[in-house]
Amino acid sequence: MKINTKCVQAGYRPGNGEPRQVPIIQSTTFKYDTSEDMGKLFDLEASGYFYTRLQNPTNDLVAAKIAELEGGTAAMLTSSGQAANFFAIFNICECGSHIVASSSIYGGTFNLIAVTLKKMGIDTTFVSPDATEEELQAAFQPNTRVMFGETIANPALTVLDIEKFARVAHKNGVPLIVDNTFPTPVNCRPIEWGADIVTHSTTKYMDGHGTALGGAIVDSGKFNWMAYADKYPGLCQPDESYHGITYAEKFGQAGAFITKCTAQLMRDLGCIQSPQHAFYLNLGLESLHVRMPRHVENAQAVAEFLAAHPKVERVTYSGLPGDKYYEIAQKYLPNGGCGVVSFEIKGGRTGAEAFMRRLKLAAIETHVADARTCCLNPATSTHRQMTDKQLVQAGIPAGLVRLSCGLEDKEDLIADLAQALA
Numbered sequence: 001m002k003i004n005t006k007c008v009q010a011g012y013r014p015g016n017g018e019p020r021q022v023p024i025i026q027s028t029t030f031k032y033d034t035s036e037d038m039g040k041l042f043d044l045e046a047s048g049y050f051y052t053r054l055q056n057p058t059n060d061l062v063a064a065k066i067a068e069l070e071g072g073t074a075a076m077l078t079s080s081g082q083a084a085n086f087f088a089i090f091n092i093c094e095c096g097s098h099i100v101a102s103s104s105i106y107g108g109t110f111n112l113i114a115v116t117l118k119k120m121g122i123d124t125t126f127v128s129p130d131a132t133e134e135e136l137q138a139a140f141q142p143n144t145r146v147m148f149g150e151t152i153a154n155p156a157l158t159v160l161d162i163e164k165f166a167r168v169a170h171k172n173g174v175p176l177i178v179d180n181t182f183p184t185p186v187n188c189r190p191i192e193w194g195a196d197i198v199t200h201s202t203t204k205y206m207d208g209h210g211t212a213l214g215g216a217i218v219d220s221g222k223f224n225w226m227a228y229a230d231k232y233p234g235l236c237q238p239d240e241s242y243h244g245i246t247y248a249e250k251f252g253q254a255g256a257f258i259t260k261c262t263a264q265l266m267r268d269l270g271c272i273q274s275p276q277h278a279f280y281l282n283l284g285l286e287s288l289h290v291r292m293p294r295h296v297e298n299a300q301a302v303a304e305f306l307a308a309h310p311k312v313e314r315v316t317y318s319g320l321p322g323d324k325y326y327e328i329a330q331k332y333l334p335n336g337g338c339g340v341v342s343f344e345i346k347g348g349r350t351g352a353e354a355f356m357r358r359l360k361l362a363a364i365e366t367h368v369a370d371a372r373t374c375c376l377n378p379a380t381s382t383h384r385q386m387t388d389k390q391l392v393q394a395g396i397p398a399g400l401v402r403l404s405c406g407l408e409d410k411e412d413l414i415a416d417l418a419q420a421l422a
């Protein structure tokens with residue numbers, strides 16, 4: 001199946017007389033005839049459902065669709081994108097492990113890695129996404145267990161050279177995790193470029209309507225855990241909490257990562273997506289391939305309009321020929337990246353505030369990737385604790401506006417921007 005068909009049909013194939021739409025299995029528990037039947041589930045000897053904190057049939061149908069979209073072997077849904085990145089990392093890291101991560105990542109993920117994981121004894125070296133292979137190599141340590149980056153970083157809009165990162169990760173015998181939230185598998189499939197694990201905040205384009213918080217983890221099934229058994233004891237040594245099974249042996253390369261993540265992390269931490277949210281997510285996925293090209297078309301038109309406007313200092317969008325990431329985007333994102341454009345308005349903080357107050361269609365929100373256009377000025381919202389000087393150092397000038405182009409008519413969007421700029 002082509003990606004367009006997968007968005008609509010993958011994951012769920014109803015049998016004769018079964019519901020056409022993915023059923024919402026709104027049940028915390030599942031019934032068995034004998035304790036023996038249930039015991040087999042607890043030993044991971046049989047596959048089946050026993051408690052929705054670990055697994056739910058609705059979630060699994062939608063996760064199966066996302067696995068097919070990304071070209072992975074297995075997937076799972078989490079309660080948020082934050083949970084997805086935490087689980088994906090914590091599934092193979094423990095106290096004493098080390099991470100090499102791109103410094104150009106979502107602020108929530110940066111805090112997760114730099115603050116919370118650090119408290120758990122997991123250290124990180126941040127690297128520039130533009131670093132050379134030699135510079136990336138220099139960040140590795142004997143205890144490095146994973147490399148991490150974002151295909152298109154939120155909000156910096158840097159584009160990751162996935163092949164370069166994957167090459168260095170694999171040379172060091174560790175997997176590369178790529179957060180593919182912004183382009184979605186419709187515009188980029190990181191596994192095809194060497195990524196081993198892909199994560200998502202499904203809250204963004206996959207849901208696409210600002211409806212349900214969620215996350216997803218996809219395993220490519222390509223990383224050979226057993227070849228690095230000493231580094232990944234959680235996957236390659238017996239798990240006493242399941243009668244001594246070894247995930248990488250029992251579930252193989254294709255299934256070990258997601259099975260362990262479900263059986264251990266979901267069991268113990270419980271950040272599962274609700275089946276109702278999985279249903280909403282699937283509705284979003286059914287039109288993802290139709291929506292993404294429109295988001296890109298609108299963003300491209302808006303970026304070109306802004307780039308030519310005298311009151312705009314600078315525009316960042318990898319679809320613009322002058323953009324720093326234009327060439328690399330042509331390789332990884334030939335059909336365009338996403339609907340998010342960032343631009344610096346002349347007049348700094350005051351200019352940005354005055355401009356945004358006058359917008360009529362674009363709403364001020366802490367959100368991106370919605371059907372409705374929205375925008376945010378980091379200097380007066382998410383980064384308001386920083387001084388103007390600190391903002392410039394962080395690459396977020398006071399006049400920067402992050403604009404997430406929705407699915408409206410591009411002429412209306414441009415007219416709205418034009419009247420507000422005027």
Ligand SMILES: *Cc1c(COP(=O)(O)O)cnc(C)c1O
Nearest residue numbers: 080081082106154181201203214
């Ligand atoms: C929003 C976002 C997250 C966090 O996802 P939530 O669903 O808000 O928890 C992670 N990564 C990226 C790239 C994001 O844009």
